[in-house]
Amino acid sequence: MSAIEPALRSAAGSWIANQPYLLLCITAMCWAGNAIVGRLAAGHIPPVTLSFLRWSLAFLLILPFAWKHLVRDWAAIRGRLGTMIVLSLTGVAAFNTLQYWALEHTQALNTLLLQSAAPLIVALWSLILLGIRLTLAQACGVLLSLAGVLVILLHGDLTTLSNIAFNKGDLIFTVALAIFALYSVLTLKRPQIHGLSFVGFTFGCGAACLIPLFLWELYARPVMQIDTANLLTLAYVALFPSTLAYLCFNRGVQLIGANRAAPFFHVVPVFGTVMSIVFLGEHPQAFHFIGFALVLTGVFAASRKPKTV
Numbered sequence: 001m002s003a004i005e006p007a008l009r010s011a012a013g014s015w016i017a018n019q020p021y022l023l024l025c026i027t028a029m030c031w032a033g034n035a036i037v038g039r040l041a042a043g044h045i046p047p048v049t050l051s052f053l054r055w056s057l058a059f060l061l062i063l064p065f066a067w068k069h070l071v072r073d074w075a076a077i078r079g080r081l082g083t084m085i086v087l088s089l090t091g092v093a094a095f096n097t098l099q100y101w102a103l104e105h106t107q108a109l110n111t112l113l114l115q116s117a118a119p120l121i122v123a124l125w126s127l128i129l130l131g132i133r134l135t136l137a138q139a140c141g142v143l144l145s146l147a148g149v150l151v152i153l154l155h156g157d158l159t160t161l162s163n164i165a166f167n168k169g170d171l172i173f174t175v176a177l178a179i180f181a182l183y184s185v186l187t188l189k190r191p192q193i194h195g196l197s198f199v200g201f202t203f204g205c206g207a208a209c210l211i212p213l214f215l216w217e218l219y220a221r222p223v224m225q226i227d228t229a230n231l232l233t234l235a236y237v238a239l240f241p242s243t244l245a246y247l248c249f250n251r252g253v254q255l256i257g258a259n260r261a262a263p264f265f266h267v268v269p270v271f272g273t274v275m276s277i278v279f280l281g282e283h284p285q286a287f288h289f290i291g292f293a294l295v296l297t298g299v300f301a302a303s304r305k306p307k308t309v
Contacts, residue, residue: 264299
């Protein structure tokens with residue numbers, strides 16, 4: 001029995017690693033939780049501190065599993081070191097720091113609305129850098145899922161748009177989205193290395209890039225208090241939206257490409273709504289189901305493999 005169990009675990013891991021839609025749904029769920037936790041942390045943990053500690057802890061978590069792969073893949077990493085540093089800066093250091101900074105100045109509703117534009121930004125970067133255009137089905141799917149997100153966020157009432165006031169935080173988050181969309185496309189340019197080597201390097205390099213800003217923030221802003229709530233926040237962001245989500249996201253993009261993976265950004269507010277219903281006791285209404293249906297239909301249409309002739 002002891003000889004069979006490792007084989008079963010290996011088979012299960014191999015199966016999951018080749019299910020891009022499941023991997024991207026796990027990513028969306030983790031990032032939905034990150035938006036909630038990041039908003040709660042605003043005012044308690046400064047943004048650079050939160051980002052630096054998040055990625056430092058994630059690096060320490062992944063290093064024991066990634067070490068042997070890093071040693072084996074180091075020659076390939078060194079050969080594409082510039083690309084790997086850019087990926088660390090965009091996907092790890094810059095995006096998350098700007099996201100947490102934005103959440104100090106804006107509401108969750110605004111960030112969710114802006115996040116809905118991410119697939120279109122990814123499509124733009126794909127066109128500029130790779131010459132890849134959205135297919136008609138992908139474009140229709142993106143627009144359909146965007147409509148579903150708006151139905152959920154606006155509670156089915158389009159007049160709500162007139163009450164939304166955009167501010168400095170929204171501009172910061174828009175820049176963050178553009179940076180992460182760039183990362184999403186550039187991951188296709190990464191060297192052919194093991195997934196654990198990739199996240200091990202980018203987590204560590206991204207955290208290292210934040211050290212100068214972290215030291216500046218220690219002098220410029222109040223230092224984070226060491227209490228239970230802050231420690232639980234750090235544990236959550238290091239494990240779920242960092243380690244687990246990035247492993248799943250990077251593998252998902254590797255399997256189906258950035259344009260087909262990008263519509264899963266629209267699943268993030270869906271999971272956020274579900275979490276509000278489950279954990280905050282909010283009651284589902286008709287617009288929830290209409291929005292979910294539109295989002296899922298749009299994601300299905302946009303993420304399908306284009307037919308070849």
